[in-house]
Amino acid sequence: MAKLSFEFPDGNKKEFDSGVTAEDIAKSISVSLAKKAVAAKLDGKMIDLMQPLDQGGKIDIITSGSDESLQILRQGAAQLLETAVKEKYHDIRIGEISADKDGFFVDTDKEDRQVSSDELEELASKMKKIIKNNATVNRVYLSKDDALKEVDGDPYQAKLIAKIDSDNILFYSIDGVKTLAQGVVAPSLKDLKHFKLLSVAGAYWEGKSSNPMLQRIYGTAFFKADALDEDLKHRKEAKERDHRVIGNNLDLFFVDPKVGAGLPYWMPKGATIRRTIERYITDKEIAHGYQHVYTPVLANLDLYKQSGHWDHYRDDMFPPMKMDDDEMLELRPMNCPSHIQIYNHHIRSYKELPLRIAELGMMHRYEKSGALSGLQRVREMTLNDGHTFVAPDQIQEEFKKILNLMMEVYHDFDINNYTFRLSYRDPKNTKKYFDDDAMWNKAQTMLKGAMDDLGLDYVEAEGEAAFYGPKLDVQTKTALGNEETLSTIQLDFMLPERFDLHYVGEDGKEHRPVMIHRGIVSTMERFTAYLIEMYKGAFPTWLAPDQIQIIPVSDDKHGDYARKLNEKFRALKLRSNVDERGEKMGYLIRDAQTKKIPYTIVVGDDEIKNNTVSVRKYGEDNSRDMSIDDFISEVLHDIATYSRNDDDDSKSKSVDKVK
RNA sequence: GCCGACUUAGCUCAGUUGGCUAGAGCGCUUCACUAGUAAUGAAGAGGUCGUAGGUUCGAAUCCUAUAGUCGGCACCA
Numbered sequence: 065m066a067k068l069s070f071e072f073p074d075g076n077k078k079e080f081d082s083g084v085t086a087e088d089i090a091k092s093i094s095v096s097l098a099k100k101a102v103a104a105k106l107d108g109k110m111i112d113l114m115q116p117l118d119q120g121g122k123i124d125i126i127t128s129g130s131d132e133s134l135q136i137l138r139q140g141a142a143q144l145l146e147t148a149v150k151e152k153y154h155d156i157r158i159g160e161i162s163a164d165k166d167g168f169f170v171d172t173d174k175e176d177r178q179v180s181s182d183e184l185e186e187l188a189s190k191m192k193k194i195i196k197n198n199a200t201v202n203r204v205y206l207s208k209d210d211a212l213k214e215v216d217g218d219p220y221q222a223k224l225i226a227k228i229d230s231d232n233i234l235f236y237s238i239d240g241v242k243t244l245a246q247g248v249v250a251p252s253l254k255d256l257k258h259f260k261l262l263s264v265a266g267a268y269w270e271g272k273s274s275n276p277m278l279q280r281i282y283g284t285a286f287f288k289a290d291a292l293d294e295d296l297k298h299r300k301e302a303k304e305r306d307h308r309v310i311g312n313n314l315d316l317f318f319v320d321p322k323v324g325a326g327l328p329y330w331m332p333k334g335a336t337i338r339r340t341i342e343r344y345i346t347d348k349e350i351a352h353g354y355q356h357v358y359t360p361v362l363a364n365l366d367l368y369k370q371s372g373h374w375d376h377y378r379d380d381m382f383p384p385m386k387m388d389d390d391e392m393l394e395l396r397p398m399n400c401p402s403h404i405q406i407y408n409h410h411i412r413s414y415k416e417l418p419l420r421i422a423e424l425g426m427m428h429r430y431e432k433s434g435a436l437s438g439l440q441r442v443r444e445m446t447l448n449d450g451h452t453f454v455a456p457d458q459i460q461e462e463f464k465k466i467l468n469l470m471m472e473v474y475h476d477f478d479i480n481n482y483t484f485r486l487s488y489r490d491p492k493n494t495k496k497y498f499d500d501d502a503m504w505n506k507a508q509t510m511l512k513g514a515m516d517d518l519g520l521d522y523v524e525a526e527g528e529a530a531f532y533g534p535k536l537d538v539q540t541k542t543a544l545g546n547e548e549t550l551s552t553i554q555l556d557f558m559l560p561e562r563f564d565l566h567y568v569g570e571d572g573k574e575h576r577p578v579m580i581h582r583g584i585v586s587t588m589e590r591f592t593a594y595l596i597e598m599y600k601g602a603f604p605t606w607l608a609p610d611q612i613q614i615i616p617v618s619d620d621k622h623g624d625y626a627r628k629l630n631e632k633f634r635a636l637k638l639r640s641n642v643d644e645r646g647e648k649m650g651y652l653i654r655d656a657q658t659k660k661i662p663y664t665i666v667v668g669d670d671e672i673k674n675n676t677v678s679v680r681k682y683g684e685d686n687s688r689d690m691s692i693d694d695f696i697s698e699v700l701h702d703i704a705t706y707s708r709n710d711d712d713d714s715k716s717k718s719v720d721k722v723k
Numbered sequence: 724g725c726c727g728a729c730u731u732a733g734c735u736c737a738g739u740u741g742g743c744u745a746g747a748g749c750g751c752u753u754c755a756c757u758a759g760u761a762a763u764g765a766a767g768a769g770g771u772c773g774u775a776g777g778u779u780c781g782a783a784u785c786c787u788a789u790a791g792u793c794g795g796c797a798c799c800a
Contacts, residue, residue, distance in 0.1 A: 091768095155733060178726070178727065179727095180727075180728085181727080181728070181794095255744095263727095263764085263769080263795075264726090264727065264728090264793060264795085265726070265727065265728095265794055265795030265796070266726025266727065266794095266795060266796055266797095267795065267796045267797090268725075268796055268797060269727080271797075272794080272797080273724075273725070273796080273797040273798080274797095277725055277796075277797095278726085278796095279726070279727075280726090280795070280796080282794090282795080293727095308792095308793095312734075313734085318773085319791090319792095321773080321790065321791045321792085325790090325791065325792090337792060351784060371800095372800095373800065376800070377799095379724095379796075379798090380799075380800085393800065395775095397800070399800055400800085429799085429800085431798085431799075432724050432725095432797080432798060432799090433724065433791090434725070434726095434795090434797080434798090435724090435797085435798060435799070436792095437793090441799080530800055531800070533798080538797095544794095549792050549799085554800090569758065581800090615760085617757090617759055617760095618757050618758055618759095619757090620757070621757075639794090646757090647758095647763090648756090648757090648758055648762085648763060649759060649760065649764095650758090650759085650760065650761065650762065650763090651756060651761085651762055651763085652758090652761095653759095653760050653761055653762095654761035654762055655761085656761090657760095657761055658761080664760080666759070668758090668759060670759085671760090678759080678760075680760060685758095685760085685761090686760085689761055
């Protein structure tokens with residue numbers, strides 16, 4: 065019998081007969097390892113313990129409790145759920161099943177009606193029963209023909225089988241029911257004790273909206289009960305962080321169906337946060353050499369025909385307004401063409417480059433109804449937009465400058481949880497993009513080169529580019545775990561071409577500039593939503609809609625002192641209020657804390673006598689007596705430092721330091 | 724847009740198999756209490772039960788349509 069050579073993670077090598085399984089190999093090392101083993105990795109590829117091997121390689125035994133084992137456990141849960149679903153409904157068809165770091169899911173399709181969330185408990189107890197009766201998972205290999213017979217006309221399963229490039233189709237048999245292997249599972253489901261079926265939702269077969277929609281059953285599973293509890297707790301806490309909930313509680317914004325879906329109203333407190341962000345970013349951009357403009361939210365449709373937006377995004381644009389004289393006016397979905405008009409208004413010299421045009425530009429997009437969500441996805445939004453027009457040899461330097469600006473801003477807002485994503489066009493679907501292979505290759509290489517030069521980590525994503533060029537996206541997560549783009553820097557060789565932009569070079573001849581589109585703090589809507597969730601509504605003092613709440617012990621006796629203080633604070637541009645409702649102090653303090661106001665100060669007889677204030681910071685249980693001047697300088701310092709105590713060089717402020 | 728669920732007072736939610744003038748807590752108003760660091764007590768106002776049809780002696784409750792919201796999917800310049 066042929067011998068196979070396996071190399072272990074510690075570098076040791078050992079030979080086994082062909083047909084050996086990963087389980088045998090684990091046993092040969094130690095009984096305890098075999099006991100904990102749930103799967104293995106052969107040359108980096110996940111395999112199950114039961115598969116007879118005909119090739120050697122680097123082998124790594126995955127044991128229960130490791131990060132990777134969680135996926136094995138969940139894949140087992142998914143195969144088991146599929147088994148339970150099939151046992152319950154004989155007419156059910158099964159699409160994709162999958163497991164990942166968030167949990168697992170099984171796609172189902174029933175002829176008469178869909179599986180509903182009311183049935184989850186029943187399915188879960190069925191799963192538990194199966195484990196109790198017989199937790200063993202058997203491997204069964206079927207020929208393609210037999211496999212197709214086994215799935216009995218299920219078109220989804222048939223397609224999955226057809227895609228497998230082998231006549232040896234693996235099924236996992238659980239409780240006598242065969243399910244097509246769509247991942248790697250452990251030989252036994254005995255570890256699957258702590259799982260929960262979470263929800264049911266629609267999902268397109270193969271992820272294509274032209275395909276039928278299946279019902280996706282979501283669940284999660286863990287090795288230990290407390291890990292499951294922890295996860296469920298996190299899911300609950302995420303809901304408390306939801307900007308829609310906090311936005312309502314703190315009276316920041318609302319959306320009224322009478323006015324229209326996706327058209328948010330900013331209440332005074334929300335407007336204050338927004339105004340603070342807008343002032344901040346505008347000042348920051350001025351310091352970085354940007355010139356701000358105002359341009360119309362309406363434009364002749366031809367502008368967007370020329371830019372290509374109409375061709376590419378017509379479905380997501382508001383329909384044009386046809387005027388009496390047949391002029392077609394369009395609500396702008398993007399600001400780039402407007403800034404191009406600014407550029408083109410004069411003949412530009414190379415001496416003006418890079419020319420940085422910025423605007424808090426209001427745009428309208430007819431987002432699909434199902435995509436709308438609080439402030440995160442809306443139909444009217446104001447983008448922190450900026451376009452830099454550069455000579456080709458300035459691209460890299462300008463790219464770096466924009467990254468520096470971004471890093472400064474992230475530092476001030478204390479944003480640390482993000483990843484860089486280089487977004488390329490989809491090589492399989494080049495029709496979707498501006499058609500110029502040379503341009504794409506050049507731009508993509510240039511972006512990657514810039515990131516590599518800066519020594520920054522990034523992931524690469526095909527199919528995420530804009531239609532006019534590749535981009536660097538900064539990806540963050542919302543409270544509910546959905547990924548979203550916060551900042552973006554995009555290279556564009558196309559629009560300068562389409563609008564025939566040029567500048568006069570040193571040589572007196574005309575040259576084509578390159579556009580760099582960039583957004584630092586996203587749209588005001590999305591960024592505010594992001595900050596609400598990040599700070600859980602407890603904004604740092606500089607952003608807080610109300611910074612100081614003054615509470616007189618007795619409004620009659622101490623109200624005047626409180627109002628005098630309030631005037632003093634407001635003269636210093638502090639957002640201060642006196643609570644004059646005349647309620648008892650404890651009540652007013654509780655109210656100020658509930659509203660997450662950074663500073664609550666109480667004034668009564670003692671404070672008037674000593675010319676002091678009694679200060680209680682948000683979230684703290686004790687109060688401090690301070691002189692009024694000390695209090696003011698503390699608050700001003702708090703604001704000036706963006707409420708950050710670690711304001712030294714320990715955190716990088718520029719890409720130079722990232723290196 | 725698609726699949727499913729949901730929509731009752733300003734907010735958060737009860738409301739049994741269709742059956743009297745639709746309830747609670749918070750908030751709001753009034754009165755009393757004149758207060759020392761997370762809710763003083765009492766009284767009161769407030770809802771054509773998302774909207775439009777329908778079934779029924781009778782609809783918050785059942786049916787249809789429609790709007791919006793939520794969980795996902797698809798989309799996201």
